[in-house]
Amino acid sequence: MSAWVEGRIERVEVATPRLKRFFLTAPLPRHVAGQHVDVRLTAEDGYEARRSYSIASAPGAPEIELLIEKLDDGEVSPFFHDIALSGDTIELRGPLGGHFVWRPADGGPLLLVAGGSGVVPLMAMVRDWAGSTHSTHAMPLMLVYSARTAAELAFAGELRALEAAAPLFTWVAVTTRESPVRATDRGRRLDSAAVRAVLADWGHAPAHVFVCGSNRFVEAVAGGLLDAAVPAHLIRTERYGGA
Known part of the structure; x- marks a missing residue:
C-alpha cells in the first residue's frame, strides 16, 4: 500500500448544487484514468475517517481534481463542503485501483x-x-x-x-x-x-x-x-x- 502524503487544496469550485470540485497538489505518482485516491481526516482526539474519491483530472495534469458530493449524513463530505478552504492541507495516498482503468x-x-x-x-x-x-x-x-x-x-x-x-x-x-x-x-x-x-x-x-x-x-x-x-x-x- 502506498504511503500517506500531504496534499494542498489549491482551489475549490462549485460544480452543481450538491457537488464541489477540489483541485489539489500532492507528491503522488502519475495516475491512470479511472483510479482513485484515499483521503484521511484525523480529529484532535486521534479519531480517523477515511474515504476513497475517484480522480477526475487527466493523467499528467498538474493538479488532482476530485469531485465530492455532499451527503447530509456523511462523515467526510460535510468537512469538504462546509469547512475545507483553499490553502488547507489533507492526507492522501494513491493512486489506487487497477481494474476500472483505461489507457x-x-x-x-x-x-x-x-x-x-x-x-x-x-x-x-x-x-x-x-x-x-x-x-x-x-x-x-x-x-x-x-x-x-x-x-x-x-x-x-x-x-x-x-x-x-x-x-x-x-x-x-x-x-x-x-x-x-x-x-x-x-x-x-x-x-x-x-x-x-x-x-x-x-x-x-x-x-x-x-x-x-x-x-x-x-x-x-x-x-x-x-x-x-x-x-x-x-x-x-x-x-x-x-x-
Missing part, C-alpha cells in the same frame, strides 16, 4: 455510462482520450451521463465544448426528472430499452465499456448492455457509496 493504448470504441457522481472516473477517461490522437483519428467515444436534472450535470460546459470540437465524441445527457434539453438527450431512466436505443443511435460496437454509479444504476445499465448483446467480458463496473 489510450487500450483503444476503442469506448462507451462510458455514468450515474450522478459516478461521472468522475469516466471524466478522467474522456480527458485522457481528448488529449490523445484518438480524438482526431478513428476511435469513437460516447459518454452517457444520467442525473435527475440538467442543473445536476457536472462538467456540462466542458462536455459541450468537446463535442463541438471532436466529431468522434458523443455525449448523451439523461435527465430522469425533467424533459431533455437537446434532441439527442433522453428524459427517462436508463432501462434496458433505453440502453439499446442509445447504442443503436451511436452505431458503433464498443470494445470497452465502463459503468459507474449507484448499485441500482449499475445493475440496470449492465443488464441493458447484456440485453443489447454487448459481451459481458467487455463491461467493467464500479459502484459508489456514502461518504
